[in-house]
Amino acid sequence: MVSCAMRIREWTLVSAVVVVLAGQSLARTPGRPTLIYAGGEPWPGQTMARIEARAPGSGGHALQVPRAVGPSSGKPRRGGCGEPSYEIGADADLVELHVGSYALIAKVTLLMPPWSVEAHGEVTVESGRCYEPVLMCEGQDVEGGGCRLALKRERCRPLRSARRIVLRPPIPC
Numbered sequence: 001m002v003s004c005a006m007r008i009r010e011w012t013l014v015s016a017v018v019v020v021l022a023g024q025s026l027a028r029t030p031g032r033p034t035l036i037y038a039g040g041e042p043w044p045g046q047t048m049a050r051i052e053a054r055a056p057g058s059g060g061h062a063l064q065v066p067r068a069v070g071p072s073s074g075k076p077r078r079g080g081c082g083e084p085s086y087e088i089g090a091d092a093d094l095v096e097l098h099v100g101s102y103a104l105i106a107k108v109t110l111l112m113p114p115w116s117v118e119a120h121g122e123v124t125v126e127s128g129r130c131y132e133p134v135l136m137c138e139g140q141d142v143e144g145g146g147c148r149l150a151l152k153r154e155r156c157r158p159l160r161s162a163r164r165i166v167l168r169p170p171i172p173c
Contacts, residue, residue, distance in 0.1 A: 071100025
């Protein structure tokens with residue numbers, strides 16, 4: 001017969017392994033250039049905002065940002081065109097975006113039990129600032145869609161041997 005205390009210790013061990021594995025898969029590989037997906041070319045006199053493309057979550061989950069839509073201007077575009085949508089590769093380390101408000105989509109993954117879900121968030125980024133994606137949940141309802149994506153400001157780290165892939169949004173009209 002298995003005691004309740006044994007099951008709690010087993011679950012704690014499994015949870016710790018999941019957090020460690022999620023953190024290892026998110027670490028940048030030493031010696032490999034930092035891969036940056038940039039939402040267009042920098043404008044003269046402006047530094048783009050930088051967002052970590054992958055981040056460990058606080059509940060044993062991992063976040064990956066595969067898409068950014070924006071910046072939203074608040075004004076209707078000519079011909080009814082919407083904001084540009086940027087598809088970010090799974091190999092991205094960082095995402096650079098112009099100043100403004102964006103709709104971000106993140107894939108939230110948990111290894112044990114294996115599942116994934118999308119989280120959406122409306123975020124605003126400032127020139128020259130660095131951010132890490134975080135999941136803001138009401139209670140413990142990660143799977144039920146009770147979470148939204150947000151950005152936490154962090155200190156900008158220096159980039160060594162960065163490689164940029166400049167994304168050009170498709171011409172929608």
